Amino acid sequence: MTDGTTARRADADDEAIRAHLFSGPQPDVARAAGHIDPPPRMGFFTDTSVCIGCKACEVACKEWNAIPEDGLELTGMSYDNTQGLGSDTWRHVAFIEQRKPLGGQEPGTGHEHVDVFAAARGLGASPASATTPAPGAAPPGAPAGEVSPLTPDGRTELRWLMSSDVCKHCTHAACLDVCPTGSLFRTEFGTVVVQQDVCNGCGYCVPACPYGVIDQRPDDGRAWKCTLCYDRLGVGMEPACAKACPTDSIQFGELEELRERAAARVARLHAAGVPDARLYGEDPGDGVGGDGAFFLLLDEPEVYGLPPDPVVTTRDLPAMWRHAAAAAVSMAALAVAGFARRPR
Amino acid sequence: MNGAGTPPGEPTGRDALTGAHAGRRRRRRGRGERAMVPEAEFSSYYGRPVLHRPTWKAVDIAGYLFLGGLAGASSLLAAGGEATGRPALARTAKLGAAGAITLSLAALVHDLGRPARFVNMLRVFKPTSPMNLGSWLLAGYAPLTLVAAATEVAGRYRPAGVAATASAAVLAPAVATYTAVLICDTAVPSWHEGHREMPFVFAGSAATAGAGLALACVPVAQTGPARRTALLGAALELGAFAVMRRRMGLAAEPLGTGRAGRLLRAAELLTAGGAALAAGAGGRGRGAAAVAGTALLAGSAALRFGIFHAGVASAEDPRYTVIPQRLRLEARTGPAGG
Ligand code: SF4
Ligand code: SF4
Numbered sequence: 196m197t198d199g200t201t202a203r204r205a206d207a208d209d210e211a212i213r214a215h216l217f218s219g220p221q222p223d224v225a226r227a228a229g230h231i232d233p234p235p236r237m238g239f240f241t242d243t244s245v246c247i248g249c250k251a252c253e254v255a256c257k258e259w260n261a262i263p264e265d266g267l268e269l270t271g272m273s274y275d276n277t278q279g280l281g282s283d284t285w286r287h288v289a290f291i292e293q294r295k296p297l298g299g300q301e302p303g304t305g306h307e308h309v310d311v312f313a314a315a316r317g318l319g320a321s322p323a324s325a326t327t328p329a330p331g332a333a334p335p336g337a338p339a340g341e342v343s344p345l346t347p348d349g350r351t352e353l354r355w356l357m358s359s360d361v362c363k364h365c366t367h368a369a370c371l372d373v374c375p376t377g378s379l380f381r382t383e384f385g386t387v388v389v390q391q392d393v394c395n396g397c398g399y400c401v402p403a404c405p406y407g408v409i410d411q412r413p414d415d416g417r418a419w420k421c422t423l424c425y426d427r428l429g430v431g432m433e434p435a436c437a438k439a440c441p442t443d444s445i446q447f448g449e450l451e452e453l454r455e456r457a458a459a460r461v462a463r464l465h466a467a468g469v470p471d472a473r474l475y476g477e478d479p480g481d482g483v484g485g486d487g488a489f490f491l492l493l494d495e496p497e498v499y500g501l502p503p504d505p506v507v508t509t510r511d512l513p514a515m516w517r518h519a520a521a522a523a524v525s526m527a528a529l530a531v532a533g534f535a536r537r538p539r
Numbered sequence: 540m541n542g543a544g545t546p547p548g549e550p551t552g553r554d555a556l557t558g559a560h561a562g563r564r565r566r567r568r569g570r571g572e573r574a575m576v577p578e579a580e581f582s583s584y585y586g587r588p589v590l591h592r593p594t595w596k597a598v599d600i601a602g603y604l605f606l607g608g609l610a611g612a613s614s615l616l617a618a619g620g621e622a623t624g625r626p627a628l629a630r631t632a633k634l635g636a637a638g639a640i641t642l643s644l645a646a647l648v649h650d651l652g653r654p655a656r657f658v659n660m661l662r663v664f665k666p667t668s669p670m671n672l673g674s675w676l677l678a679g680y681a682p683l684t685l686v687a688a689a690t691e692v693a694g695r696y697r698p699a700g701v702a703a704t705a706s707a708a709v710l711a712p713a714v715a716t717y718t719a720v721l722i723c724d725t726a727v728p729s730w731h732e733g734h735r736e737m738p739f740v741f742a743g744s745a746a747t748a749g750a751g752l753a754l755a756c757v758p759v760a761q762t763g764p765a766r767r768t769a770l771l772g773a774a775l776e777l778g779a780f781a782v783m784r785r786r787m788g789l790a791a792e793p794l795g796t797g798r799a800g801r802l803l804r805a806a807e808l809l810t811a812g813g814a815a816l817a818a819g820a821g822g823r824g825r826g827a828a829a830v831a832g833t834a835l836l837a838g839s840a841a842l843r844f845g846i847f848h849a850g851v852a853s854a855e856d857p858r859y860t861v862i863p864q865r866l867r868l869e870a871r872t873g874p875a876g877g
Contacts, residue, residue: 208810217667272585289584289811373724374670377663387621399670402593402725402854416652430674454613497861498739500584504864507723508731509667515720515734522719523712525775530615532766 216319218510219481221366224487228381237435238383239445239488241359243462244472246444248357252286253277255439259424260285263412280360280499282410286436289499291356313385358499359445362387362408362421363476364487367507369505370400370409370420379419383440385450385487386423394418396406404506405483423488431472450487469493475501482506558738579867583857590726590854599650601847604718605748605840606643608741610636612749612772613713614684616765618708621701625761628753630691634706635752637688640681642716669721680714683707722850728860729853730846731788736783739775744839746772747810751835754817754828762828766817769835773814776842777807789863793849794858802845809838817837 207531215221225233255261270276276289297325303340368387371379379400389409396416409420424434432438437447446453457474464472471493476486482505496503583589593600611741615634620629650656660674667712683703690700719741750769754762784791794800813834820827853859 214708224720256874257541270585275585287756315659331759365705369726370668373670375663375665375668376659377665378659393659393662396652397656397660397661397670398594398650399668399725401591401849402727402730405726407588407590410591422767454803495582497582497589497857497865500587500589502864504868505726509727510733511734512667512669512724513722514671515723515738517740518735519713519716519720522742523718525739526612526712526715526742526746527615529742529771529775530612530764530768532771533616533750533764534619 203300217372217512218367218482218507219484221484222328224366224381225383226383230381230383230402233383235449235451236487237423237448238364238385238446238450238456238486239423239434240452240477240491241361241488242444242446242457242491243356243358243466244444244469244491244493245327245442246288246357246359247440248274248288248290248355250277250288251439251441252359252436253284253288255435256286256421259435260422260428262419264530270298280362280406280408280410281315282391282419285419286336287360289356289358289360289496291358291498292500293354293356293494295354296473314536324446326507338378356493356499358490358492359440360438360499360501361488362423363406363483363505364421364423366484366487367404367509368402369507369509370418372509372512373403375399382425384423384425384428384429386425386428387487388422388425389418389419389420391419403508405502405507407500417519421488453489460491464491482510544616581858581861583861586857588855589857589860590610591726592851592854593727595847596650597844597847597851599646601840601844603643603646603650604722604741604843604847606639606646607718608715608745608839608843609748609752609836610639610643610680611711611713612745612747612768613639614680614687614704614707614711614714615767616749617687618704618766620761621704625765626758628757628761628765629704631753631756632749632828633684633687633691635756636684636707636711637684637748640677640684641660644681646676651698669717671726673717673721676710676713676717680707680710683710712742716742722846725850726860727850727854728790728863729787729793730841730850732787732863736779736786737846739779740783740842743772743774743776744810744842745778747776747814747835748839750817750841751813751832753832754821754835757834758826759822759828762821766821769814769817769831770822773810773835780807780842790853790859793852793859794845797848799845799847799849801850802841802848806838806841806845809834811843813838 211222212227217229221227223233224236227267237478260284264283265281268276268278269515270278273290273292277284277287311442311495337404364386368379368381371381371387375397376393376395380390381389382388394417396411396418398411398416398418400418411418424432433447437445439487446456454477457477461472461474473492474489475492475496476489479485484507492499561746595667613632617632617636620632622627644657648657651657658676660671663671664675665671684707686703687700687707689813690696716738719733720736722730723737725731733740746768750765750772753765754769757765784794792804813831816827816834817831821831
């Protein structure tokens with residue numbers, strides 16, 4: 196590329212960057228925040244279809260970031276006793292139990308038709324798993340490799356959804372926009388991080404986040420959340436949760452590349468008979484300009500406790516200021532009208 | 540929505556409720572509420588909120604909203620009283636503005652935990668943060684009200700006092716209305732959805748509070764402007780509030796239920812009653828004026844606390860986050876699959 200085209204492209208980028216400072220697709224968050232020549236934007240792709248709910252990410256995050264212990268409460272609602280993201284939980288594994296078959300999975304929990312002794316005798320002789328029916332021996336209604344709506348004995352289906360939630364590192368991050376101290380800032384990697392020495396505990400970021408991620412610690416009121424392991428990124432390491440994840444459900448990398456990988460994964464799942472698979476937060480055209488940490492889900496986002504159509508509140512801020520200005524003028528006019536008669 | 544529920548007649552196999560199913564709830568709306576959107580089933584994660592509720596303490600922050608409005612309107616009445624030769628009105632309003640803004644700053648600092656933390660907000664100038672702009676505004680406004688009140692009490696340095704009173708009055712409408720932007724610039728449904736009308740509600744509520752203080756403390760002969768301000772302010776507040784509720788959709792529901800609903804009904808009655816009394820009998824007797832003024836002050840405070848609690852309630856219930864977003868999404872892309 197010649198210098199001329201590079202410059203022209205940079206100009207076009209600058210325009211796009213300026214056009215979407217508060218909402219809409221933002222091609223370069225780090226440059227929009229004033230970083231000169233930033234590295235590529237980094238993020239997470241959390242593929243919940245392979246999450247096994249082991250919580251290694253939760254533990255690794257707590258360990259690496261030295262997050263204080265925050266009590267153990269047995270919720271009784273599911274295997275999830277962590278309950279949600281907060282000041283002391285930066286990765287949270289949601290656990291959902293549903294009466295619905297998981298695509299690609301042989302339905303039903305009963306294995307009455309399997310002769311385990313026969314299968315055991317066959318161990319080592321055949322590469323297939325001991326409990327997989329041979330192609331010819333699949334029960335009626337469940338041809339091998341396909342999903343059946345019901346188990347042969349008519350029982351309902353069951354599936355477990357597991358998903359490791361995290362701060363979305365929004366392209367347009369409401370927490371960052373409203374922070375009055377500048378404590379929340381955009382890193383050169385395009386992530387959103389709190390500077391603990393600047394945070395004054397005002398708590399404004401807490402209700403501003405459309406995902407309910409950031410929260411204040413009860414002790415001194417300062418706000419805490421996932422930093423996407425800013426310290427590790429700085430020395431070229433991947434975040435602790437991604438490192439710990441045994442199934443690669445949490446994938447870390449350049450956002451552009453993750454988006455391509457995610458699109459391919461959804462296509463593969465659709466082809467494999469999992470029509471529920473969908474991406475969440477990957478679209479730069481959504482209400483927050485796309486997430487730096489996005490997900491592959493197997494059900495509606497709200498089932499996982501995620502908002503179906505989040506919008507960064509700052510999108511409406513110009514309108515709010517306009518209305519406030521008009522209201523201020525009305526109030527002044529009202530007072531003038533109050534005095535407009537002769538003194539009494 | 541998805542089909543996680545068990546169709547009738549199908550054996551369930553086990554008793555435990557499944558995640559998505561447990562989150563589906565039907566709720567009857569409060570009596571007297573108009574159905575604004577069809578009653579909808581929705582999914583959630585075991586009924587847990589999507590948002591984090593505001594961590595602000597009600598007394599501090601709702602109090603801050605109320606006192607900011609009281610101060611702003613008082614500054615306007617002070618300047619007007621001074622300009623039109625109503626010394627008692629000017630004096631009360633100046634003291635009221637200084638006292639209210641001092642208390643409101645105290646409430647803010649109490650919520651922050653340490654006074655030094657207020658200063659952190661002045662290390663940057665950040666137009667995307669209403670709280671940051673508000674801090675700069677208060678940093679300019681509060682000293683002006685203090686100078687105005689101090690010169691009034693001291694009876695000296697009149698030119699400085701006049702200048703401070705006039706300058707405070709210029710900033711006053713912004714002080715009274717920016718707090719609406721402050722709470723609306725969040726993801727809290729019952730605040731954010733009212734972002735167009737809330738500044739007008741707050742402007743009217745501020746005017747009634749300032750007028751209320753004047754009515755309660757100033758001799759009747761000098762309260763003419765306060766009575767008219769009360770009437771106009773009440774009309775603005777109640778009118779804007781009614782429009783806001785109609786336009787908010789489902790997010791209006793928390794304004795009519797629970798503690799917020801009770802506070803807001805009380806606010807409407809107190810404001811309307813106080814304004815009517817001020818306009819009717821407030822010009823004749825000191826007693827009626829004092830009652831009217833007290834009612835107006837109480838009405839304004841109840842409004843701020845009611846709106847505060849409605850916001851908190853809307854953040855605590857996933858239905859106010861999920862249903863409007865789901866409807867919006869489906870209007871854009873068609874019904875959800877799955
Ligand atoms: S998810 Fe919430 S806390 Fe994370 S960047 Fe977005 S607004 Fe901020
Ligand atoms: S609590 Fe801290 S990080 Fe959050 S908005 Fe306030 S100063 Fe910023």
